[in-house]
Amino acid sequence: MLFEFRCKKCGTITEAIVKGDVKEVECSKCDAKAEKIISAPHFHIHGFNATNGYSNEKEIKPKVG
Numbered sequence: 001m002l003f004e005f006r007c008k009k010c011g012t013i014t015e016a017i018v019k020g021d022v023k024e025v026e027c028s029k030c031d032a033k034a035e036k037i038i039s040a041p042h043f044h045i046h047g048f049n050a051t052n053g054y055s056n057e058k059e060i061k062p063k064v065g
């Protein structure tokens with residue numbers, strides 16, 4: 001299985017295909033220990049439609065009459 005490991009030292013994410021009971025790998029960057037990121041879902045945001053229904057500007061209507 002493919003797991004992601006985060007280096008304790010430099011924070012680099014290293015992806016490695018290891019068995020489920022492997023908790024650490026070596027960082028691909030600095031060779032320090034990188035620990036498994038457990039159950040981190042992948043956040044894929046694509047095509048996010050930010051429909052702005054709000055406005056910070058107050059509509060000032062002139063008082064007539």
Ligand SMILES: [Zn+2]
Pocket residue numbers: 007008009010011012027028029030031032
């Ligand atoms: Zn590192």
